[in-house]
Structure formats: structure tokens, C-alpha cells
Amino acid sequence: MNLPGTHYRLRIESRSNLPAWVGAVSAIIGVFLALVVGGFMLRAAGATDPIGTYIEIFKEGFGTPADWAAGLHALFTGTDCPKGMQCFGPFSDTLVKASPIMLTGLACVIAFRMKLWNIGADGQMFLGAWAATAVAVFLLPKTTPRPVMLAAMAVAGILAGMAYGVIPGFLKARLNINEIVTTLMLNYVAYLWVEYFVVVGPWSLGDFESTGRFPTSATWPRLTDYVKQIPVAAGLTAHPGIFLGIAAALLLTWILYRSRWGYEIRVIGNNPKAARYAGIDVARNIILVMGLSGALAGLAGMNEVAAQRELNGRFQQGLGFTGVIVAWLARLNPIAAIFVAILFGALLVGTQLIQPQGISSMLQGVILFVVVGTELLFHYQIKLEKAESTAPSAAEASHD
Amino acid sequence: MxxxxxxxxxxxxxxxxxxxxxxxxxxxxxxxxxxxxxxxxxxxxxxxxxxxxxxxxxxxxxxxxxxxxxxxxxxxxxxxxxxxxxxxxxxxxxxxxxxxxxxxxxxxxxxxxxxxxxxxxxxxxxxxxxxxxxxxxxxxxxxxxxxxxxxxxxxxxxxxxxxxxxxxxxxxxxxxxxxxxxxxxxxxxxxxxxxxxxxxxxxxxxxxxxxxxxxxxxxxxxxxxxxxxxxxxxxxxxxxGREVIFKVDKKKAKPGDVVLEVNRLCCDNDRGLPALREVSFQVQAGEILGLAGVAGNGQRELAEVLTGLRCTTSGTMNFNGTLLNRHTHWLELGQQLAHVPEDRAAVGSVQALSVAENLILKRFNRPPISKGWSINSIAVKQNAVKLVKEYNIATPTVETHVGMLSGGNLQKVILAREISGHPKLMVAVHPTRGLDVGATEAVHKLLVEQRDSGTALLLISEDLDELMSLSDRLVVIYEGRIVGEMPAEGADIRRIGLMMAGTKAES
Structure with a gap:
């Protein structure tokens, strides 16, 4: 017997044909929600005023309008930065932090475009750093001209990262071995490889756990090096590495949207069956794209050692994983990755002084989690609907 | 009772x-x-x-x-x-x-x-x-x-x-x-x-x-x-279906040289069991050979073998004087061998790419579309605008994702791409499945025009009406074997039905 009456129920339906702007809106709402969730966590971690903390993080990461005004004034009048003002300091630090994650982010963008889940950008970056160091300290003489030295280091970093990316690519293409597992595991191999060389191995300077300071020719020039010409540049560590990232983003954009290879990558990424149908060599492209992805991560490693001016036992782990977040928030768009990387650089700089130290990683995690979650929710709609006649239960049906 | x-x-x-x-x-x-x-x-x-x-x-x-x-x-x-x-x-x-x-x-x-x-x-x-x-x-x-x-x-x-x-x-x-x-x-x-x-x-x-x-x-x-x-x-x-829904208007075929010769071809299905058992037939330029059969008797595998998506276990395929095998470079062969696949959404097109991008799927690697390593976006657009007009593809713009198109228009995108490459051989699998009457008619017309311009067509369909009205010659496949061959004109539909059901034709 059917029970008369009105029932309400929730139903989740997937939405198709979403307009393009929905993605951007969902990302913005996602970041906002992430800040709200993060605010509660900051509160729990002891911050009495989470909003104030965010403002502080923003100031630390980008500087205040007053800082910028003072900086610009000092720049044009050729004077020092006034006392009590930070001028370009915060943004300079942000760019320094942004340049490696921009490159690892782009490494993830190109791999993820083909649905190759390379989460080994960290290891590829370590190997790039290692190879660049080998060139800078142990292969080329100290007197090598700076441009030659830096170019050689970049080539070494790229080749090492590429080789390290091709290994899982080859295993995936030929033997269909899951690249998530291999790239993740190879990270640890790379960490230990670098640790062996600089902590206990042939490159170690005893207790210093470091290769020692690189020759000047093997380091990025920094703004502060030009303090005589531009007084306001005092203490600014910004270096040309950021341009490597921007150039790489432009190159990836060209490859993806203007080249034959990029067309193949997009076809494979969207529909491997159609790629096979068109006669595109899928296996070859897996190896090539993993190589390019590794090369970008390797370049990030070169960039980092040239900026830090040494390779030591404290070389930072995790920048490759931040690259995963950057790529995802940029919705796998290389140009968007430039801006997301700078935002994340600011986040890293702004949270440096906050205790406990895990706040930065926590916020990163919350942002990724909430933004991806929001995007997913945007693809579904929840309907509250009236159910006029409901299905009888099994027991009732059996009476018939 | x-x-x-x-x-x-x-x-x-x-x-x-x-x-x-x-x-x-x-x-x-x-x-x-x-x-x-x-x-x-x-x-x-x-x-x-x-x-x-x-x-x-x-x-x-x-x-x-x-x-x-x-x-x-x-x-x-x-x-x-x-x-x-x-x-x-x-x-x-x-x-x-x-x-x-x-x-x-x-x-x-x-x-x-x-x-x-x-x-x-x-x-x-x-x-x-x-x-x-x-x-x-x-x-x-x-x-x-x-x-x-x-x-x-x-x-x-x-x-x-x-x-x-x-x-x-x-x-x-x-x-x-x-x-x-x-x-x-x-x-x-x-x-x-x-x-x-x-x-x-x-x-x-x-x-x-x-x-x-x-x-x-x-x-x-x-x-x-x-x-x-x-x-x-x-x-x-x-x-x-027995009733003829609409008659295809076509002239008598003028078959030319043999374009495809298949000899004692065997292959396995996805589960590793024999799907084709010593299949032999020929297709000539300017004719439509219809392959009749109930689904699952080896048609899909045959189409895949002919277009390089599946490996043979024995037998030969001679396409226009060259043997097709696993050394064939299919991308180079390109549009000489056209394929209208059974699954237009999952195989024949890339849903998340635009109409223009889908229209270059088989010619992105050659001029004028490609120039060295780069793709000439002006040529891509020209190609798309021309084909959309020529084949009456109803799409808001050439930048629209093909996932938004109707089944009939998606099929037109695929046909436009395959036909405009002037193929010597076209393998069309269920080209009108799921399409409404108007779209079906348009597709049929395109296929007949293709035949008249001298292309050899292999038409694979379960729809006997379609096969009878479009084909010049018919072969029937049952359990991976060719069990009968006849001219399409005046073929006895009952006899074909029996062959499709696995009953050996008497006489």
C-alpha cells in the first residue's frame, strides 16, 4: 500500500555544460572559503585575531601601499629607503620564493595536461640542483664568465631533471607502471642522493654539511649587488630567476596552443583513444612530456642553488609538492601559474614569522583542499524536491 | 492457459x-x-x-x-x-x-x-x-x-x-x-x-x-x-527493419581498381578469443561494399584491424599496393585511409577540443595546417570555416567544443574531416546509428558522393535497410567468417537474415 503524503528529499545531480567563467568564480570562492577555514585553524593555533593575521601575512608578502610609495620615491630620487619603511623588501622576498615554485608548478602543469600525475617534481628538482652544483663547483673553473657558467648550470639542471623524469615516463610508456608511485618514490632516492654528497660524501666540508660558497660566477646577480647605483636596492635579494619561470610559462603556452606537439599533448590528455585513432604515438609522448616536466623541475633546482649560493644539507624539500598545488590552482594554465606562484611566494614569505611554523603548510593544504572541493561542488547541484508518491518499501511490496 | x-x-x-x-x-x-x-x-x-x-x-x-x-x-x-x-x-x-x-x-x-x-x-x-x-x-x-x-x-x-x-x-x-x-x-x-x-x-x-x-x-x-x-x-x-524508410538516390556503381584486398585475415578480440577467422574480400574503387551481420560477429574487430587499432594474428591486408601491418606508419598514411568509427564521441573526436581542432585531427602534421613545428592557427580556422560551410555543420562557432554538438552534427564533423582528405578507402562503421532521419539522409548522401568520386567504401552496419540501399555489393559475416556474398540489388532480405542468424544458405 502506498502511503499518501508529501516527502522531501535531497538529490545530487551532476551539471553538464558549465560555462567557462564558472571555473574562475569557483577558484575565487574557493580561496575565500579556504581563508575562512584557515582562520578557524589560526584561531585554534592561538591567534586571537585571524583577520589581523591575514592582513599581516599580506603586508609581509607584498608590502603596504606606503612601502611602495616610499620605495618609488627613493628609486626616483636616488636615495635610501626611509627608516621604518620596507619599500620593495617584501615583494623582493616574494619573488625569490616564487621563482622555484613557478618552475615546479609549470612542470606539473605540462605533465597533468596529459594526465600524467608527476608528483616527483621535488626529486627532479633535487637532481637538477645537484647537477648544477657539480658543474659550478667541480667541473668548470671559478674563472668561467658568469653567463657561460650560469648557462652551463642551467643546461646541467635541465638534463638531470629530464633524465630523472624520463625514467618513470619510460616505465609508464613501455610497461604501464603507475607513474604516481614511481615518481613519489624517486623523490626519496633524490633526497638521499643529495644528502650523501653534501652531508657525508665527497662534496661535504666536514661539519658544515655543505659544498661551501659557490664562486661568484655561479650565482645569480641580486638587486642588492647594485646598491651603489640604486641605493634603494639595499638588501633586496630578488634575482633574474623569476624571468626563467615567466619565459618557461610563455614557452609552454606556445607549445600547448601553437605547436604540433602541444596539439598531440592536448588530444592525448583529453582522449587517448582518439589520439590512437589519429595515429598519434601515445607512448612516445608520455616519455617526452615526462622529460619536459622533469626538465622544468630540474631548472627549478639550478635556480635555487644559484640563488642560495651553495648546496647544503638543508636544501628545502617540498617545493615540488607546492608545484602540484600551484598547477592545480592555475587550472593547468601556464600563464595563470605565474600569478598563482607569486601569490604562493607571498604566502610563504608572509607566514615565515608566524608561530607555530607549520601554519604556512597548513594554509597551503587548506587552500588546495577547499578550492578543489569547491570546484567539484560547482559541478553538482543539490536539489530539494517534493516526492509526491514514494516507492513503497520492500515489505509493503511483498503484500501484493 | x-x-x-x-x-x-x-x-x-x-x-x-x-x-x-x-x-x-x-x-x-x-x-x-x-x-x-x-x-x-x-x-x-x-x-x-x-x-x-x-x-x-x-x-x-x-x-x-x-x-x-x-x-x-x-x-x-x-x-x-x-x-x-x-x-x-x-x-x-x-x-x-x-x-x-x-x-x-x-x-x-x-x-x-x-x-x-x-x-x-x-x-x-x-x-x-x-x-x-x-x-x-x-x-x-x-x-x-x-x-x-x-x-x-x-x-x-x-x-x-x-x-x-x-x-x-x-x-x-x-x-x-x-x-x-x-x-x-x-x-x-x-x-x-x-x-x-x-x-x-x-x-x-x-x-x-x-x-x-x-x-x-x-x-x-x-x-x-x-x-x-x-x-x-x-x-x-x-x-x-524491413520497411525502407527512404530510398537513397544513387547511380549504378562503376567499380575501378582493387583498393583493398584482405586475405585470410585472423585476429583476436579483447578477451583473446578469435574474432576473425580467415576473412577474405576485396573492395574496389568507386563501390560500396556492405558488411552485414548481427553485432558481435567480428565487425568491430575488422574495422579496428583495417585502421591500425588492433593487431592481426595472421593473414594479409593489401592497401593500394602496400601491405598494412604493425610496421605501417598510420600517421603518415593519414587521410588516404579514412575511418568513421563506431563510437564517434569516445574514439572519433575529442570532446573538450573545439570544432576547428577536431577538424585537423588527421592533418595537423602536414601543411598547410602545420608549418615546421608550429600549427598555423589561421589555416586551422580557414579549414574549419570551409568545412563547416561545405558540410552544413550546425555549430555556433568553430571554437565551440564538439561535446556541445548533437550526434548528427558531430558525425558531420567526423565525415567532413575524413572525406575532405580525399581518401582512397573509407571504413564507415554504423555511420547513422542514433541519428534522426534528416541527419541519416545527409550522411547517406555524403557516402554515395564519396563513392562516385572514386573512393572504395567498406560500410559496416547492422541496419539491413541502410546496407541494402547504400551498398553495391554485400558480404555477410557470422562468427568471424564471411558466410555469403551477393550483389545488393535484388538481394533476398530473408536469405540475408538467415545468413546473419547463422543458417547456411542453401544453393
């Missing part, structure tokens, strides 16, 4: 997918204690209709009655609560759990404590009652495919299913297992269950069904006829 009551009844079901009318006001009912076969070619709408009954799809129009009472089925849970259970072609079992564990999977009782011993006993008892013996403690991966199917049946019986929908249950079984299944099904009908048996295999339908309903292009062509008084040939005709 007294007519027994309807266990369920579906009235006027309409189910639409983007570009396809899958069910067009379909009526279907199952009586208590009968095996009702739902027959039709692939894409006729059988699975769609049954997914509606199983609560997976929500139809636009139509109503469902269970024992005479209106119900709204919003989910498979609703369906099973109404005693309707569906066994899908691909089993929904967890391989490393036991039979008993799989049986209770997804049930919301027992609420908390799972007394597996008790469940095992119940499953054992149920199995013995219905002659479905499986060890309830065996893990699914240890079982044969036939045994796994029994677990699926048990799962549904355990949930109290009175109506059991089986989607092509014999496709995965050996002949012996099929016998076993039939015994079980008869036993179940004696106990008052209703079985809906979805199939396109005529032998089985005649052997097991009490009544048959035939679907064709989303419509019922034969409603609940008794399986006793019907022959296989009649069923074949009902399935593929």
Missing part, C-alpha cells in the same frame, strides 16, 4: 540523450513467471529502457507501474525496494571479498554488527533453492565468470528481487554455462519471478524466451509477440 498478471508495466517511456532519442514512447511489460526477451541491435535503446526500470535513468515522459501501482523510481535502491533488480553486463562485484560479503554489500541491514556466518548460511540456502551453487566463503576472484554471474543473481534474490533484468547475460559465458543459466532462469520463472532477457542473439532468444519485444531505433517494432510462433528470420527482420 490463463494470462498471468503483469509484474511491471512501462508506458510511453521517453529518454533522450544529447542528440539521440534513445527511447521514443516505449511500452513494455513483464508478466509474473515469464522470460520476456528484449531484442534489438546495439544502440536500439534496450539497455536505456532497462536502466529506466532499474532506477538509473529518469525518463522525460512515461510512467512505471509495479503490480498495477504507480511508482517513481529515483535510484536503484528504489527499484530493488520494488523488487526490481538489474544484472549489468559488467559485474559489480568486489574481487577480494567473499561471495557472502558481496551479497550484503550496499545493504543497510544489518545496521551494525555483521553476522557473516548467518549470511553465509542464508546465501547457501538460497543457492540450493535455486540451483545456484556457489561457496559463500569463496573470494570473487577465485570464481569463474559463470560463477560470478550466479553471485550477481544471488545478490538480487537476497534483496528480494522479483523482476530480474539481465543485460546480455550470455555474452561472457561458454556454451555450457549458457545451458546452466537457462536451467536456472526456467526454475526462477516457475517460482514466480519475471526475467527480462536483453540480447541480440536470436538463437538464445528463441530458446529461452516466452515472449519477445523488439526495439529498433528507440521504438518498439514488435510488442510482446509469443516466442513460440516466430522464426529467427522474422526476428532478424524485425530487428534490422
Amino acid at each position: 490463463a494470462e498471468s498478471a503483469d509484474a511491471f508495466e512501462m508506458r510511453g517511456i521517453v529518454q533522450r540523450f544529447p542528440g539521440v532519442l534513445a527511447n521514443d514512447h516505449v511500452d513494455f511489460a513483464g508478466r509474473v513467471g515469464e522470460v520476456h526477451a528484449l531484442l534489438g541491435e546495439n544502440g536500439a535503446g534496450k539497455s536505456t529502457l532497462m536502466n529506466v526500470l532499474a532506477g538509473l535513468y529518469h525518463p522525460e515522459a512515461g510512467e512505471i507501474l509495479i503490480h498495477g501501482q504507480h511508482v517513481v523510481l529515483r535510484s536503484p535502491q528504489d527499484a530493488i525496494a520494488n523488487g526490481i533488480g538489474m544484472i549489468h553486463q559488467h559485474f559489480m562485484l568486489v574481487p577480494n571479498q567473499t561471495v557472502a560479503e558481496n551479497t550484503v554489500l550496499g545493504l543497510n541491514r544489518p545496521r551494525f554488527f555483521l553476522n557473516l556466518r548467518k549470511i553465509e548460511e542464508q546465501v547457501q540456502a538460497l543457492g540450493e533453492q535455486y540451483g545456484l551453487s556457489v561457496n559463500p566463503r569463496a573470494k570473487i576472484w577465485e570464481l569463474s565468470v559463470g560463477e560470478q554471474q550466479r553471485v550477481e543473481v544471488l545478490k538480487m534474490l537476497f534483496r528480494g528481487a522479483k523482476v530480474l533484468i539481465m543485460d546480455e547475460p550470455t555474452a561472457v559465458l561458454t556454451p555450457q554455462e549458457v545451458e546452466g543459466l537457462f536451467v536456472t532462469l526456467r526454475d526462477m520463472t516457475k517460482r514466480g519471478h519475471t526475467i527480462v532477457f536483453i540480447s541480440h542473439k536470436l538463437d538464445e532468444v528463441v530458446a529461452i524466451a516466452d515472449r519477445v519485444t523488439v526495439l529498433r531505433r528507440g521504438k518498439v517494432t514488435a510488442a510482446s509477440v509469443s516466442a513460440r510462433g516466430v522464426t529467427k528470420a522474422q526476428l532478424a527482420n524485425l530487428m534490422v
Whole structure:
């Protein structure tokens, strides 16, 4: 017997044909929600005023309008930065932090475009750093001209990262071995490889756990090096590495949207069956794209050692994983990755002084989690609907 | 014999997918204690209709009655609560759990404590009652495919299913297992269950069904006829259609040189079993060779072998003087060999790319589209604008993603791409499946024009009307063998139907 009456129920339906702007809106709402969730966590971690903390993080990461005004004034009048003002300091630090994650982010963008889940950008970056160091300290003489030295280091970093990316690519293409597992595991191999060389191995300077300071020719020039010409540049560590990232983003954009290879990558990424149908060599492209992805991560490693001016036992782990977040928030768009990387650089700089130290990683995690979650929710709609006649239960049906 | 009551009844079901009318006001009912076969070619709408009954799809129009009472089925849970259970072609079992564990999977009782011993006993008892013996403690991966199917049946019986929908249950079984299944099904009908048996295999339908309903292009062509008084040939005709919907206007073919010569070709299907057994035929320039056959007799594999998507096990394919084999560089061969694939969305196009980008899928690597390493976006756009106009593709812009297009327009995109490459050979698989009359007519016209311009065409279809009206010559395939060849003009449709059903043609 059917029970008369009105029932309400929730139903989740997937939405198709979403307009393009929905993605951007969902990302913005996602970041906002992430800040709200993060605010509660900051509160729990002891911050009495989470909003104030965010403002502080923003100031630390980008500087205040007053800082910028003072900086610009000092720049044009050729004077020092006034006392009590930070001028370009915060943004300079942000760019320094942004340049490696921009490159690892782009490494993830190109791999993820083909649905190759390379989460080994960290290891590829370590190997790039290692190879660049080998060139800078142990292969080329100290007197090598700076441009030659830096170019050689970049080539070494790229080749090492590429080789390290091709290994899982080859295993995936030929033997269909899951690249998530291999790239993740190879990270640890790379960490230990670098640790062996600089902590206990042939490159170690005893207790210093470091290769020692690189020759000047093997380091990025920094703004502060030009303090005589531009007084306001005092203490600014910004270096040309950021341009490597921007150039790489432009190159990836060209490859993806203007080249034959990029067309193949997009076809494979969207529909491997159609790629096979068109006669595109899928296996070859897996190896090539993993190589390019590794090369970008390797370049990030070169960039980092040239900026830090040494390779030591404290070389930072995790920048490759931040690259995963950057790529995802940029919705796998290389140009968007430039801006997301700078935002994340600011986040890293702004949270440096906050205790406990895990706040930065926590916020990163919350942002990724909430933004991806929001995007997913945007693809579904929840309907509250009236159910006029409901299905009888099994027991009732059996009476018939 | 007294007519027994309807266990369920579906009235006027309409189910639409983007570009396809899958069910067009379909009526279907199952009586208590009968095996009702739902027959039709692939894409006729059988699975769609049954997914509606199983609560997976929500139809636009139509109503469902269970024992005479209106119900709204919003989910498979609703369906099973109404005693309707569906066994899908691909089993929904967890391989490393036991039979008993799989049986209770997804049930919301027992609420908390799972007394597996008790469940095992119940499953054992149920199995013995219905002659479905499986060890309830065996893990699914240890079982044969036939045994796994029994677990699926048990799962549904355990949930109290009175109506059991089986989607092509014999496709995965050996002949012996099929016998076993039939015994079980008869036993179940004696106990008052209703079985809906979805199939396109005529032998089985005649052997097991009490009544048959035939679907064709989303419509019922034969409603609940008794399986006793019907022959296989009649069923074949009902399935593929006898009435000519529209006549294709074409001149007599002028066949030229042999473009494709296939000699004693063999290949395996996805499960590693022989799909083609020594197939030999020729296609000449300027003719359409039609390949007739009921689905699953090797047509798909043949198309894949010819277009480089599947490896042969023996035999040769001579295309225009060169042998096609695994050393063939298919990308280089490019558009000389055109392929209109069976699945236009999943194989023939990239849904997330634009119309323009899909139109260069086979020519992105050669001028004028490519210039060295780069792709000339102006040429891409020109190519698209020209083809959209020439082939009347209805799309808002050439930048629109093809995923937004209707089935007919998507097929036009594929045909425009394949035809505009001036192929020597075109393999077209079900080129009009799921399309409405207008789009079908447009596609037919394009294919005939293609023939008249000197292309050799191999047309693979289950639709006999289409084959008879388009082809110049017909070959019939059955179980991977070519069982007959004849000119299409004046061919006896009954004789073809018999050949498709596996009966050797006399004379």
C-alpha cells in the first residue's frame, strides 16, 4: 500500500555544460572559503585575531601601499629607503620564493595536461640542483664568465631533471607502471642522493654539511649587488630567476596552443583513444612530456642553488609538492601559474614569522583542499524536491 | 492457459540523450513467471529502457507501474525496494571479498554488527533453492565468470528481487554455462519471478524466451509477440527493419581498381578469443561494399584491424599496393585511409577540443595546417570555416567544443574531416546509428558522393535497410567468417537474415 503524503528529499545531480567563467568564480570562492577555514585553524593555533593575521601575512608578502610609495620615491630620487619603511623588501622576498615554485608548478602543469600525475617534481628538482652544483663547483673553473657558467648550470639542471623524469615516463610508456608511485618514490632516492654528497660524501666540508660558497660566477646577480647605483636596492635579494619561470610559462603556452606537439599533448590528455585513432604515438609522448616536466623541475633546482649560493644539507624539500598545488590552482594554465606562484611566494614569505611554523603548510593544504572541493561542488547541484508518491518499501511490496 | 498478471508495466517511456532519442514512447511489460526477451541491435535503446526500470535513468515522459501501482523510481535502491533488480553486463562485484560479503554489500541491514556466518548460511540456502551453487566463503576472484554471474543473481534474490533484468547475460559465458543459466532462469520463472532477457542473439532468444519485444531505433517494432510462433528470420527482420524508410538516390556503381584486398585475415578480440577467422574480400574503387551481420560477429574487430587499432594474428591486408601491418606508419598514411568509427564521441573526436581542432585531427602534421613545428592557427580556422560551410555543420562557432554538438552534427564533423582528405578507402562503421532521419539522409548522401568520386567504401552496419540501399555489393559475416556474398540489388532480405542468424544458405 502506498502511503499518501508529501516527502522531501535531497538529490545530487551532476551539471553538464558549465560555462567557462564558472571555473574562475569557483577558484575565487574557493580561496575565500579556504581563508575562512584557515582562520578557524589560526584561531585554534592561538591567534586571537585571524583577520589581523591575514592582513599581516599580506603586508609581509607584498608590502603596504606606503612601502611602495616610499620605495618609488627613493628609486626616483636616488636615495635610501626611509627608516621604518620596507619599500620593495617584501615583494623582493616574494619573488625569490616564487621563482622555484613557478618552475615546479609549470612542470606539473605540462605533465597533468596529459594526465600524467608527476608528483616527483621535488626529486627532479633535487637532481637538477645537484647537477648544477657539480658543474659550478667541480667541473668548470671559478674563472668561467658568469653567463657561460650560469648557462652551463642551467643546461646541467635541465638534463638531470629530464633524465630523472624520463625514467618513470619510460616505465609508464613501455610497461604501464603507475607513474604516481614511481615518481613519489624517486623523490626519496633524490633526497638521499643529495644528502650523501653534501652531508657525508665527497662534496661535504666536514661539519658544515655543505659544498661551501659557490664562486661568484655561479650565482645569480641580486638587486642588492647594485646598491651603489640604486641605493634603494639595499638588501633586496630578488634575482633574474623569476624571468626563467615567466619565459618557461610563455614557452609552454606556445607549445600547448601553437605547436604540433602541444596539439598531440592536448588530444592525448583529453582522449587517448582518439589520439590512437589519429595515429598519434601515445607512448612516445608520455616519455617526452615526462622529460619536459622533469626538465622544468630540474631548472627549478639550478635556480635555487644559484640563488642560495651553495648546496647544503638543508636544501628545502617540498617545493615540488607546492608545484602540484600551484598547477592545480592555475587550472593547468601556464600563464595563470605565474600569478598563482607569486601569490604562493607571498604566502610563504608572509607566514615565515608566524608561530607555530607549520601554519604556512597548513594554509597551503587548506587552500588546495577547499578550492578543489569547491570546484567539484560547482559541478553538482543539490536539489530539494517534493516526492509526491514514494516507492513503497520492500515489505509493503511483498503484500501484493 | 490463463494470462498471468503483469509484474511491471512501462508506458510511453521517453529518454533522450544529447542528440539521440534513445527511447521514443516505449511500452513494455513483464508478466509474473515469464522470460520476456528484449531484442534489438546495439544502440536500439534496450539497455536505456532497462536502466529506466532499474532506477538509473529518469525518463522525460512515461510512467512505471509495479503490480498495477504507480511508482517513481529515483535510484536503484528504489527499484530493488520494488523488487526490481538489474544484472549489468559488467559485474559489480568486489574481487577480494567473499561471495557472502558481496551479497550484503550496499545493504543497510544489518545496521551494525555483521553476522557473516548467518549470511553465509542464508546465501547457501538460497543457492540450493535455486540451483545456484556457489561457496559463500569463496573470494570473487577465485570464481569463474559463470560463477560470478550466479553471485550477481544471488545478490538480487537476497534483496528480494522479483523482476530480474539481465543485460546480455550470455555474452561472457561458454556454451555450457549458457545451458546452466537457462536451467536456472526456467526454475526462477516457475517460482514466480519475471526475467527480462536483453540480447541480440536470436538463437538464445528463441530458446529461452516466452515472449519477445523488439526495439529498433528507440521504438518498439514488435510488442510482446509469443516466442513460440516466430522464426529467427522474422526476428532478424524485425530487428534490422524491413520497411525502407527512404530510398537513397544513387547511380549504378562503376567499380575501378582493387583498393583493398584482405586475405585470410585472423585476429583476436579483447578477451583473446578469435574474432576473425580467415576473412577474405576485396573492395574496389568507386563501390560500396556492405558488411552485414548481427553485432558481435567480428565487425568491430575488422574495422579496428583495417585502421591500425588492433593487431592481426595472421593473414594479409593489401592497401593500394602496400601491405598494412604493425610496421605501417598510420600517421603518415593519414587521410588516404579514412575511418568513421563506431563510437564517434569516445574514439572519433575529442570532446573538450573545439570544432576547428577536431577538424585537423588527421592533418595537423602536414601543411598547410602545420608549418615546421608550429600549427598555423589561421589555416586551422580557414579549414574549419570551409568545412563547416561545405558540410552544413550546425555549430555556433568553430571554437565551440564538439561535446556541445548533437550526434548528427558531430558525425558531420567526423565525415567532413575524413572525406575532405580525399581518401582512397573509407571504413564507415554504423555511420547513422542514433541519428534522426534528416541527419541519416545527409550522411547517406555524403557516402554515395564519396563513392562516385572514386573512393572504395567498406560500410559496416547492422541496419539491413541502410546496407541494402547504400551498398553495391554485400558480404555477410557470422562468427568471424564471411558466410555469403551477393550483389545488393535484388538481394533476398530473408536469405540475408538467415545468413546473419547463422543458417547456411542453401544453393
